[in-house]
Amino acid sequence: xxxxxxxxxxxxxxxxxxxxxxxxxxxxxxxxxxxxxxxxxxxxxxxxxxxxxxxxxxxxxxxxxxxxxxxxxxxxxxxxxxxxxxxxxxxxxxxxxxxxxxxxxxxxxxxxxxxxxxxxxxxxxxxxxxxxxxxxxxxxxxxxxxxxxxxxxxxxxxxxxxxxxxxxxxxxxxxxxxxxxxxxxxxxxxxxxxxxxxxxxxxxxxxxxxxxxxxxxxxxxxxxxxxxxxxxxxxxxxxxxxxxxxxxxxxxxxxxxxxxxxxxxxxxxxxxxxxxxxxxxxxxxxxxxxxxxxxxxxxxxxxxxxxxxxxxxxxxxxxxxxxxxxxxxxxxxxxxxxxxxxxxxxxxxxxxxxxxxxxxxxx
Amino acid sequence: xxxxxxxxxxxxxxxxxxxxxxxxxxxxxxxxxxxxxxxxxxxxxxxxxxxxxxxxxxxxxxxxxxxxxxxxxxxxxxxxxxxxxxxxxxxxxxxxxxxxxxxxxxxxxxxxxxxxxxxxxxxxxxxxxxxxxxxxxxxxxxxxxxxxxxxxxxxxxxxxxxxxxxxxxxxxxxxxxxxxxxxxxxxxxxxxxxxxxxxxxxxxxxxxxxxxxxxxxxxxxxxxxxxxxxxxxxxxxxxxxxxxxxxxxxxxxxxxxxxxxxxxxxxxxxxxxxxxxxxxxxxxxxxxxxxxxxxxxxxxxxxxxxxxx
Amino acid sequence: xxxxxxxxxxxxxxxxxxxxxxxxxxxxxxxxxxxxxxxxxxxxxxxxxxxxxxxxxxxxxxxxxxxxxxxxxxxxxxxxxxxxxxxxxxxxxxxxxxxxxxxxxxxxxxxxxxxxxxxxxxxxxxxxxxxxxxxxxxxxxxxxxxxxxxxxxxxxxxxxxxxxxxxxxxxxxxxxxxxxxxxxxxxxxxxxxxxxxxxxxxxxxxxxxxxxxxxxxxxxxxxxxxxxxxxxxxxxxxxxxxxxxxxxxxxxxxxxxxxxxxxxxxxxx
Numbered sequence: 033x034x035x036x037x038x039x040x041x042x043x044x045x046x047x048x049x050x051x052x053x054x055x056x057x058x059x060x061x062x063x064x065x066x067x068x069x070x071x072x073x074x075x076x077x078x079x080x081x082x083x084x085x086x087x088x089x090x091x092x093x094x095x096x097x098x099x100x101x102x103x104x105x106x107x108x109x110x111x112x113x114x115x116x117x118x119x120x121x122x123x124x125x126x127x128x129x130x131x132x133x134x135x136x137x138x139x140x141x142x143x144x145x146x147x148x149x150x151x152x153x154x155x156x157x158x159x160x161x162x163x164x165x166x167x168x169x170x171x172x173x174x175x176x177x178x179x180x181x182x183x184x185x186x187x188x189x190x191x192x193x194x195x196x197x198x199x200x201x202x203x204x205x206x207x208x209x210x211x212x213x214x215x216x217x218x219x220x221x222x223x224x225x226x227x228x229x230x231x232x233x234x235x236x237x238x239x240x241x242x243x244x245x246x247x248x249x250x251x252x253x254x255x256x257x258x259x260x261x262x263x264x265x266x267x268x269x270x271x272x273x274x275x276x277x278x279x280x281x282x283x284x285x286x287x288x289x290x291x292x293x294x295x296x297x298x299x300x301x302x303x304x305x306x307x308x309x310x311x312x313x314x315x316x317x318x319x320x321x322x323x324x325x326x327x328x329x330x331x332x333x334x335x336x337x338x339x340x341x342x343x344x345x346x347x348x349x350x351x352x353x354x355x356x357x358x359x360x361x362x363x364x365x366x367x368x369x370x371x372x373x374x375x376x377x378x379x380x381x382x383x384x385x386x387x388x389x390x391x392x393x394x395x
Numbered sequence: 396x397x398x399x400x401x402x403x404x405x406x407x408x409x410x411x412x413x414x415x416x417x418x419x420x421x422x423x424x425x426x427x428x429x430x431x432x433x434x435x436x437x438x439x440x441x442x443x444x445x446x447x448x449x450x451x452x453x454x455x456x457x458x459x460x461x462x463x464x465x466x467x468x469x470x471x472x473x474x475x476x477x478x479x480x481x482x483x484x485x486x487x488x489x490x491x492x493x494x495x496x497x498x499x500x501x502x503x504x505x506x507x508x509x510x511x512x513x514x515x516x517x518x519x520x521x522x523x524x525x526x527x528x529x530x531x532x533x534x535x536x537x538x539x540x541x542x543x544x545x546x547x548x549x550x551x552x553x554x555x556x557x558x559x560x561x562x563x564x565x566x567x568x569x570x571x572x573x574x575x576x577x578x579x580x581x582x583x584x585x586x587x588x589x590x591x592x593x594x595x596x597x598x599x600x601x602x603x604x605x606x607x608x609x610x611x612x613x614x615x616x617x618x619x620x621x622x623x624x625x626x627x628x629x630x631x632x633x634x635x636x637x638x639x640x641x642x643x644x645x646x647x648x649x650x651x652x653x654x655x656x657x658x659x660x661x662x663x664x665x666x667x668x669x670x671x672x673x674x675x676x677x678x679x680x681x682x683x684x685x686x687x688x689x690x691x692x693x694x695x696x697x698x699x700x701x702x703x704x
Numbered sequence: 705x706x707x708x709x710x711x712x713x714x715x716x717x718x719x720x721x722x723x724x725x726x727x728x729x730x731x732x733x734x735x736x737x738x739x740x741x742x743x744x745x746x747x748x749x750x751x752x753x754x755x756x757x758x759x760x761x762x763x764x765x766x767x768x769x770x771x772x773x774x775x776x777x778x779x780x781x782x783x784x785x786x787x788x789x790x791x792x793x794x795x796x797x798x799x800x801x802x803x804x805x806x807x808x809x810x811x812x813x814x815x816x817x818x819x820x821x822x823x824x825x826x827x828x829x830x831x832x833x834x835x836x837x838x839x840x841x842x843x844x845x846x847x848x849x850x851x852x853x854x855x856x857x858x859x860x861x862x863x864x865x866x867x868x869x870x871x872x873x874x875x876x877x878x879x880x881x882x883x884x885x886x887x888x889x890x891x892x893x894x895x896x897x898x899x900x901x902x903x904x905x906x907x908x909x910x911x912x913x914x915x916x917x918x919x920x921x922x923x924x925x926x927x928x929x930x931x932x933x934x935x936x937x938x939x940x941x942x943x944x945x946x947x948x949x950x951x952x953x954x955x956x957x958x959x960x961x962x963x964x965x966x967x968x969x970x971x972x973x
Contacts, residue, residue, distance in 0.1 A: 089875055109878040116879045121874035126894045136880030187880065409803030410874045411884065418798030419811055421791045422855060426814045429852035433833035434821065440832050450835070458732070505721040512713045523964050530906075530960040532913040534930050535949040538937050539732035542739070542946070547747070549735050582729065601712045611715065624918045642821030642916055645935070664831060664920060672768045675832060678825045685822055 039100070040065045040191055040223040046095035046105075048081050048247075057247045058095070063191075063225060065100075068217050073233040073244035074270065075096060079227045080195060081225035082244075086225065087116050087193050098220045100190060110139070113379075114191040119199060121176050123168035129155065129179050129268045130164035136187035154182040174205045181216070191223045198233065210237050231271045235259060243267050263395045268316035275317045277358055281392070284309055289392060291315060295356025297334050301390035319349065319363035321389035324375055329384045334343045335382055336360065338375045348374065352383055434682070441675035459676035463675045481659065485680070488656040491570065491645070492638035495577035496585075499634045502578075503585035510586070511593035522590065529583040537643045540576055541567060544648075568650035576644030577634075584633035592626025593619075625699040632692045636685050656681055658700070729846035733953060740946035747941065757947040764944060766936070773932035777912055780847050780928065785908035789853035789862075791906075793900055795855075796863040797888070801871065818853040826853065834921060841923035849921045850911045857910045859904035861967065865899025866892075902963040909956050 033255030041063040044197040048056040056078045059262060063069045071079035084090040086097060096104040104112050115136065120312045123132050133151035138144060158178040160171075168176055177197060184192055194213075198206045214237050217224045229235055234241050235255040243250045243258060243266070251263040262268035279291035279299070289303040299315065307313055327337075339359070345366070352360040360383055364374070375381050411418065441459050443451040456617050461467070466478040512523040528536065544566040551563040555657050596619065604614040620627070642657035649655070656677060663674025739747070743754035763771060795815060799808065818826060830849045834841060873895065877887035893900075915930035922931060929952060936945050 087879060089878075105956070109875070110881045110883060114879075116876070118872050118876055120870070120872060122876040124873060124876070124891055135877070135882070139877075139881035139886065183876075184882070409801065410878075410887070411797055411801040412803040414884070415798045415802035415805065417795045418802065422795035422798075422859075423813055424809065425791055426855060428819070429830070429833075429848055430817050430826070433826075433829035436833045436836050437825075437829040440836070455856075463828060501881055502721060502725050504719040505715070506725040508715070509718045509722040519964075524726060525729070527957060528733060530909050530913075531733060531953050531956045532915075532930060532949075534915045534934055534937075535736075535953055536732060538933070538941060538945065538949065539736040542747075542941055543732045543735050549739075550868070579728065579732070579969055582725070586725075598713060605712050609710065614712070615715065627831055633960065637822065640824045640825050657822075660828060664828060671832070674828060678828045679843060681822060682825045685820070685825075689820055 038065050039063070039098070040067065041225065042098040042101075043084045043086070044096045044098070046082070046085060046097065047093045048078070048085060048090060049093045055247055056085075059247075059249055059251065060095075061242055061252060063223060065223055066221050068224045068226065068237060068239045069215065070228060070234040070238040071244060072228060072231060072241050072270075073250075074229055077244040078247040079229075079244050083116075083193050083195055083225060083227045086191070087114060088112050111374040113187075113189050114193055115187060116193040116195060116317070117177075117180045117184045117197045119195045119197065120178040121168075121197075123176055123179055125168055127248070128165050128167055129160065129171070132168065132179060133183045133186050136183065140187055141264070148168075151182075151186055154186045155179075157185075158182045158234070173201055174209065177201065177209060178212075181213075185220065185222070186310045189222065191225060194224060194226045196229070198226055199230075206233070213237065235271070243270065245270070251381060261391060262316060264391065265314055265316075268314075268391070268393055273319055273361065273363075275319060275322075275358075275361055276315070276393075277315045278311045278312065279315045279392075281307060281309055288387075291390070291392070293334075293354070293357050295354060297354060297357045299332055299334070299385075299390055300387060301392060302388060304392045304394070306394060307392050313395060316391045316393055317360075317385060317389055320347075322360065322362040322385050323364065324350065324352070324362060324381045324384055325384055326381060328382045332387060332389075333382045333384045334360075335380065337380050338377050340373065340377055352381075354383075378394075424654065427555065437574045437678055441672055441679045443672050445670045445672045448667070449671060450666075451671050456672065458514050459670075459672035462670075462673055463676055463680065473658055481677070484659050485656055487654070488639050491573055491577065491653075491655060492635050492641075494570075494574045495581070495638045496631050496635045498574060498578045499582050499585040500627070500631065503582055503630065504589055507586045507589035508593050509588050511596075518594070520532075522587070525586050526583050533580055533643055536579060537576055537647050541572075541647050544572060544575070556598055568652065569650060570649070570653055573645050573649040576648040577638040577641060580641065580644060581634045581637055584637075587628040588626045588629040588633065590626075592623035596622050596624070625696060628692065628695060632688060636688060640681050725743055736843065736946050737950045737953070740943065740950040742943060745943075747943065757943040760944045761947050761951075768931070769927065769932055770948060773927040773929045776843060776846075776927065777855050777929040780843065780850055781908050781911040784847055784850035784854050784911045785858070786902050787851045787906045789858045789900060789904040791851075792855050792858035792862050792903060793896070796859055796866050797892070800863055800866040801874075801892075802958075815859050816856050819856045823916045827917040829844065830917060831920040832839055841921055843923075845921045845923070846918050846926070846928065849917050850914065853914070854907035858907040859907065860903070862896065862899045862903040865896050865967075869895050898966050902967040905959045905963040905966075912952075913956065 039062045039072040043059055043061050046056055047054070057080075059082060071082060075081045081090055085105070088104075088107060088111075092105040095105070096103055099112065099114065104265045117296060124135065127135070130148060130151050133154050134144075134147040137147035138149055142150070152161065152164060155164055158181060160175060160178055160182070163171060163175065168179065168278070171179065177200075180197065199211050201209060210233060213226075214364050226234075226237065232299065235258075237256055240252065240254055241258050242252045247264050251258055251267045258267060259271055262271060265276065268274050277293055279293055281289050282292045282298075283290040284303050287303050288300050289307070291299050291301065293299060334354055334357070336354045339353045342349040342351070347366060348364045350362045350364065352362055362383060440451055442455055442457065444454040444458065446452050462478070463481045464478055465475040467475050469474050506525070510518060510525070513518075513521055542548055545551070546563040546565060546567070550566075551560075554560045555563070565573075600618050600622065601614050602620045605611070609617065641655065641658050641683040642661055645653055645655040646658055646661075660674050660677050660681070662668045663670050663677070668674075710737060719808075740751045741755070742750055743756060744751035761767060795811075799811060821829070830845075830852075834845050838846060869892070873891050874887045877891045878884070882890065913930065913943055914928075918928050919931050919934070922928070927935070929948070933945060936942065937946060
């Protein structure tokens with residue numbers, strides 16, 4: 033327990049049950065001080081429940097939650113020095129922007145005039161100083177979002193919780209807000225816990241990501257870890273696009289595993305602890321790690337026929353039919369067109385990949 | 396899905412869970428003492444012995460119910476025959492309420508449908524126009540109706556002046572006047588639930604029917620009506636039930652010949668009859684019938700909800 | 705006009721019936737309003753516009769009776785509506801924000817009981833109840849009865865309003881260090897205000913208009929406006945009754961109109 037001081041939120045064996053339904057199955061995780069931490073998963077995976085347990089809106093059925101070493105799971109939300117940015121912002125519609133932002137400070141006993149002064153400063157920070165007299169309904173979605181942020185940050189919480197705060201914004205605004213949030217987190221030095229179902233958003237913003245599914249944590253790690261080295265099928269499938277191939281492990285030698293695909297094809301990749309000789313598992317290969325050529329280029333080359341090319345703007349997605357084997361998806365960046373040929377449907381070619389591109393998965 | 400709904404349900408509405416008992420206590424106490432207890436007391440009174448000109452003697456008796464259904468002669472020792480007087484009044488109440496319900500349906504359904512198919516901005520305005528008269532004192536409305544329908548009233552004056560009739564129509568003191576009064580009293584109750592049902596109705600279904608060669612009226616009958624049946628049913632109940640026990644319309648518009656059960660009950664307490672147990676028994680019979688209808692309709696509603704998913 | 709043929713939503717005749725419906729609903733009220741301004745002593749002969757029957761209401765032979773009755777009516781309506789609205793607001797908070805509990809259905813049944821029991825039956829029951837506990841009939845019995853049957857009328861708009869308010873507002877307040885009581889008074893109550901106002905106004909009208917129950921539980925010689933009007937009408941419709949009716953009718957329409965616009969003004973947007 034030497035580094036307890038660096039742990040902002042420590043969730044220990046937390047369980048949440050609603051009657052017979054278990055929403056969270058024994059979750060343990062430590063969120064570090066000054067970290068941008070993301071809970072990522074599909075709807076119903078328990079990420080929002082976990083966030084609401086930290087905020088104090090949901091009782092913890094079993095287990096404990098610590099905030100900088102203090103046990104908080106039995107405190108009501110108004111006694112916890114954490115604040116939330118709600119999914120729909122929940123700005124008080126009958127109060128103006130300034131009073132909204134001042135609310136938390138006032139409730140903590142700051143005098144009305146001081147609270148308003150500080151609230152004004154917060155609004156300046158999110159560049160909404162000139163709107164302080166407006167009602168929330170008179171602001172755009174992006175502005176409301178920033179007010180919600182200012183309101184939650186004004187009382188200087190130890191941890192800021194964000195419940196899918198960007199989901200209501202359109203794509204462009206969302207991208208801009210992602211950067212703004214990231215900067216705000218760096219500037220304030222407050223620990224952010226961010227909930228989202230959008231894997232791209234999670235990869236862009238987070239220091240670390242916890243991928244959740246069906247009330248369990250599937251993988252915890254830095255964005256590159258999770259993308260490059262998915263631990264299991266769920267993570268590989270949920271994060272980004274991937275080719276999931278059924279393989280049987282035929283040989284393991286000096287850290288390399290030789291895997292057999294259907295139709296007599298063979299691929300070699302790095303061996304993974306826990307996957308032994310003869311196991312039938314899945315291999316994940318990201319489509320952008322594959323490329324096509326007339327003749328085999330690398331040791332890992334498979335012969336196939338082009339089924340279809342799909343133009344998706346920045347990329348071209350090609351569906352390749354391996355003879356007697358599974359279909360492959362290959363992604364070619366549009367900017368590479370000079371280097372890498374586009375093959376016409378029906379033509380025969382080779383799909384190549386480097387040795388580390390394939391990743392064996394624990395099911 | 397079910398689990399998600401369950402978690403959502405308990406999470407969204409329990410902010411004041413701890414204070415619940417204290418919040419509900421005033422309502423529980425007030426309504427238990429001033430509504431529930433009186434109904435129970437009325438049930439007890441219906442089994443007591445009457446005292447001359449009001450009040451009761453605390454002695455168990457079935458005389459009130461016996462009097463409602465059976466005739467045992469002037470001195471009460473003849474063999475019992477069915478007593479038609481009260482059964483007839485009861486039957487007339489049902490018949491009048493039924494006629495008023497039908498009249499409300501015939502006028503109310505097209506009205507509700509018309510309103511529900513207006514633009515979204517205009518719908519509340521129409522609903523408002525239909526409901527305003529309901530909030531005007533029922534007594535005043537009934538008196539106004541009587542004034543309008545009188546032999547020398549504005550309606551007859553108008554009809555004679557345009558030469559449609561030669562001598563005044565006698566409407567007041569007929570069954571029809573009572574039906575008209577009941578219809579007038581409770582029409583909004585018919586319009587509102589039907590309106591709500593039609594507003595929720597997905598008109599793509601009608602379009603699909605028309606696309607599959609159904610005529611407009613066939614579409615109405617085979618597609619729209621089955622979809623909004625619960626609303627129509629609710630409207631009928633909401634008109635029928637208060638019509639059954641109404642007092643003002645039969646009293647002011649119907650006259651003595653067209654007595655309904657409400658007047659019969661009133662007579663026992665405010666009028667000359669002064670037979671409290673009998674009035675309580677008649678009230679119990681009316682209440683039982685209303686509760687049976689309401690339970691039946693609740694079951695229909697539950698069935699419709701289930702079918703609707 | 706030919707395009708109408710293809711409008712699947714429109715049925716010929718429905719518009720006509722709707723207009724007929726409005727005529728039926730409004731004709732009696734309009735006629736009474738017009739005739740309340742009749743200068744003639746007789747009911748039906750029109751002799752020009754005059755305010756004599758309005759003057760008669762305030763200064764005529766029956767004016768004392770009607771003034772007392774009006775005072776009773778308004779006092780009872782104000783107290784009954786205020787009490788019922790308070791009880792209903794608390795009850796709605798318990799029902800809508802109290803989570804799931806065993807007696808929820810029973811509680812709702814109890815609250816809506818006055819709407820389910822036919823009015824005349826409720827009148828009989830209340831009379832019998834006050835009689836059996838030896839409670840002397842007078843203004844107080846009328847008031848108590850009115851409080852009871854006003855509760856569901858106040859409750860329905862208030863709870864409907866509350867269901868429309870997401871609980872994330874209170875949660876945001878709690879998250880920002882407000883106590884539950886502060887979250888109620890500073891956030892929930894202001895947001896519910898339109899529902900509370902329309903609940904109060906409806907309860908007020910229902911109390912002001914009630915005849916049947918009042919007629920049963922009032923003491924001898926105690927009158928409210930409706931019972932006084934009924935007493936007069938029993939001896940025949942007189943022009944001064946039409947003047948009173950028109951005034952009472954205006955009060956109702958004004959209040960319902962206020963209620964309509966208040967409930968339309970959505971302060972959560």
